[in-house]
Amino acid sequence: MLNQKFLLAAVLAACLLAPGMFAGTVTQTCTPSIATTQSIGYTLDCTISAFNTSLGTLTGVTLQLTGVGGDVIPTQYNASGTQVAFNNSLTTISMAYEELGSTTALVQVEQASSACGGEAQPGANNWCTPAYFSALSSAVMSDANLSYYETGSTVTLAGVGGAVNSSGSTLSSQIYFGGAGTIGGVLTVTYTYGSSSVPEPTTMALLGAGMIGLAAIVRKRRA
Numbered sequence: 001m002l003n004q005k006f007l008l009a010a011v012l013a014a015c016l017l018a019p020g021m022f023a024g025t026v027t028q029t030c031t032p033s034i035a036t037t038q039s040i041g042y043t044l045d046c047t048i049s050a051f052n053t054s055l056g057t058l059t060g061v062t063l064q065l066t067g068v069g070g071d072v073i074p075t076q077y078n079a080s081g082t083q084v085a086f087n088n089s090l091t092t093i094s095m096a097y098e099e100l101g102s103t104t105a106l107v108q109v110e111q112a113s114s115a116c117g118g119e120a121q122p123g124a125n126n127w128c129t130p131a132y133f134s135a136l137s138s139a140v141m142s143d144a145n146l147s148y149y150e151t152g153s154t155v156t157l158a159g160v161g162g163a164v165n166s167s168g169s170t171l172s173s174q175i176y177f178g179g180a181g182t183i184g185g186v187l188t189v190t191y192t193y194g195s196s197s198v199p200e201p202t203t204m205a206l207l208g209a210g211m212i213g214l215a216a217i218v219r220k221r222r223a
């Protein structure tokens with residue numbers, strides 16, 4: 001009975017110790033080399049280390065934005081010569097990252113202002129009260145283009161900040177809605193990989209001996 005337990009333990013140990021069965025992760029963060037927030041719009045690259053293929057086979061890449069904060073300010077420009085009333089003016093500010101040279105956002109955080117209304121003076125910008133935000137996070141997003149992260153020693157992800165007017169209304173066609181603000185945060189990139197190492201000869205020998213022993217036990221019981 002003791003020998004049977006030993007052989008079973010040997011088989012389990014060999015399986016667990018086989019390098020080909022290991023998996024791991026490598027996590028990198030990138031904080032733009034600016035103040036906590038940056039006036040938008042802007043493009044600011046993050047450069048991180050490419051995946052080290054000597055670790056094994058890259059099986060997944062995820063990205064997440066955390067600690068995002070700043071402010072968002074709806075604006076109105078009155079191009080007419082008279083004072084113009086407006087309402088429901090609001091703006092959405094965003095921070096996103098994409099592969100350098102791409103136009104598809106891989107991960108993004110957005111924050112909308114509250115709607116505001118008032119009077120815009122002729123030939124001037126009108127700024128609504130800033131809406132401040134902090135500690136926002138995105139969902140964890142995947143990038144299926146794994147080969148992008150395996151080429152060269154570094155990888156560049158382009159950070160894009162912008163403000164888009166979401167809505168606004170006025171009786172005059174001479175008022176133009178827009179927005180401004182600041183935004184910043186931390187980008188986290190995680191590589192998931194599986195080991196591509198070949199099991200060492202001693203590990204294979206241990207596994208083989210264990211399997212042979214188990215086969216012998218099974219035959220003995222059947223006899």
